[in-house]
Amino acid sequence: xxxxxxEILGYVAATLTTASFLPQxxxxxxxxxxxxxxxxxxxxxTLGVLCWLIxxxxxxxxxxxxxxxxxxxxxxxxxSFKIYNTxxxxxx
Amino acid sequence: xxxxxxEILGYVAATLTTASFLPQxxxxxxxxxxxxxxxxxxxxxTLGVLCWLIxxxxxxxxxxxxxxxxxxxxxxxxxSFKIYNTxxxxxx
Numbered sequence: 001x002x003x004x005x006x007e008i009l010g011y012v013a014a015t016l017t018t019a020s021f022l023p024q025x026x027x028x029x030x031x032x033x034x035x036x037x038x039x040x041x042x043x044x045x046t047l048g049v050l051c052w053l054i055x056x057x058x059x060x061x062x063x064x065x066x067x068x069x070x071x072x073x074x075x076x077x078x079x080s081f082k083i084y085n086t087x088x089x090x091x092x
Numbered sequence: 093x094x095x096x097x098x099e100i101l102g103y104v105a106a107t108l109t110t111a112s113f114l115p116q117x118x119x120x121x122x123x124x125x126x127x128x129x130x131x132x133x134x135x136x137x138t139l140g141v142l143c144w145l146i147x148x149x150x151x152x153x154x155x156x157x158x159x160x161x162x163x164x165x166x167x168x169x170x171x172s173f174k175i176y177n178t179x180x181x182x183x184x
Contacts, residue, residue, distance in 0.1 A: 001150055010147045018139025020133050041112050048108025055102045058093055
């Protein structure tokens with residue numbers, strides 16, 4: 001398989017896995033409702049995505065870098081809402 | 093950074109993102125309850141993980157292969173339950 005085809009396959013993979021995460025991200029960003037989300041799960045996920053990003057930077061692999069920059073941004077945003085709602089929000 | 097350290101970082105990344113997916117997978121496999129899951133989201137995710145796996149095989153990157161074989165197995169199992177419950181299960 002030619003190199004550019006492998007790279008395209010990587011971008012298709014990255015687009016699909018990131019796209020599957022988008023509805024949850026959009027819902028949480030719009031509603032700020034994080035009751036249904038697990039703090040430990042999102043902390044683990046966000047840390048994992050950060051490690052993938054650093055891994056991609058060391059490998060100089062653009063597919064891994066682009067995929068994980070976008071996912072890290074979304075995951076970090078959701079995690080921020082979750083931490084705020086869990087520890088700082090005044091109970092109604 | 094030495095090569096083996098980069099590979100360890102990759103495995104840490106893979107372990108964290110796969111671990112964050114495990115509670116959902118275990119819950120669904122135990123309860124077979126997929127009402128809270130989105131069919132389109134899981135189809136997109138499973139297809140994306142499959143593409144990542146093929147991408148990893150072409151790159152001969154063991155970290156990407158191992159991470160995505162495990163995630164693909166879990167995602168495919170959950171997707172199978174979702175498809176069965178959506179299209180084949182008799183309504184009570």
